[in-house]
Amino acid sequence: MQGEVWPAVGQATVFDEKKINRCSFFARIFVIKIVSSRDPFEAMLHRYRGLIYSVCRRHSRQGVDIDDLFQEVACALWRDHERLLSLPKVQQAALTWKISRNAVIDTLRRVKETVELPDDYEKPEEDRTLIRELHEHIDLLGEPDRTIVRLQLEGYNYEEIASHVDMTVNNVSVRLVRIREKLKKSMNI
Numbered sequence: 149m150q151g152e153v154w155p156a157v158g159q160a161t162v163f164d165e166k167k168i169n170r171c172s173f174f175a176r177i178f179v180i181k182i183v184s185s186r187d188p189f190e191a192m193l194h195r196y197r198g199l200i201y202s203v204c205r206r207h208s209r210q211g212v213d214i215d216d217l218f219q220e221v222a223c224a225l226w227r228d229h230e231r232l233l234s235l236p237k238v239q240q241a242a243l244t245w246k247i248s249r250n251a252v253i254d255t256l257r258r259v260k261e262t263v264e265l266p267d268d269y270e271k272p273e274e275d276r277t278l279i280r281e282l283h284e285h286i287d288l289l290g291e292p293d294r295t296i297v298r299l300q301l302e303g304y305n306y307e308e309i310a311s312h313v314d315m316t317v318n319n320v321s322v323r324l325v326r327i328r329e330k331l332k333k334s335m336n337i
Contacts, residue, residue, distance in 0.1 A: 189229045193222060196244045203248040207256060217252050224251035285334050293327050296320060 193200075204217040224247050225232065232240055232247075286297050292313055299309045306324075310317045331337075 188233055189226065192229075192233060192240065192244075193225065196241060199241065199245055200248050203245065203252055207249070207252045217255060220255045221248045221251045224248070281335060282331070285331055288334070289327065289330070293323060293330075296323055297327055297331075300324060 200218060200221050201214065204214045204221065208214050208217055225244065228243075228247060232243055235243060286294060289297065292315075295313055296309055299312060304312070306317045306320050309315075310320045313320070315323075
């Protein structure tokens with residue numbers, strides 16, 4: 149006998165093995181927990197699971213698991229669960245979508261997309277040559293410009309650079325734009 153993969157809350161159901169195997173591990177545990185639960189928040193989470201997963205899939209990217217995004221959304225929904233549960237179902241769905249989308253975007257902003265390089269990785273010779281050439285062109289700049297560029301390359305923000313070279317933040321910003329243009333022209337980029 150085959151049953152639904154996503155039964156209503158409180159219903160005992162026989163699961164179709166093919167459908168269950170397509171679900172992720174977290175989703176399977178989630179379904180089993182929800183089926184036996186009578187908590188209103190979990191029932192609401194169960195009701196809008198398709199909406200939440202679609203938001204997670206739509207915004208997911210490499211390196212971030214959809215189940216992790218779902219978990220972050222569930223936490224965000226829990227923080228606002230009292231207001232959510234007091235709303236009619238139409239407004240509940242709209243607010244669930246909004247909270248889900250915002251939680252996914254916030255999570256993706258926090259997660260840095262990095263690529264692990266092997267231990268024996270060396271920069272290609274072209275990169276080293278380009279960096280060397282850039283530093284040679286920076287050395288040819290006049291004094292305040294050279295200092296401004298070097299400070300920016302070291303990671304200082306505009307305010308710190310401005311205080312170091314005794315200029316306004318706006319002046320530093322304008323000079324950096326002009327210096328970049330000058331470097332692009334001199335390097336033929």
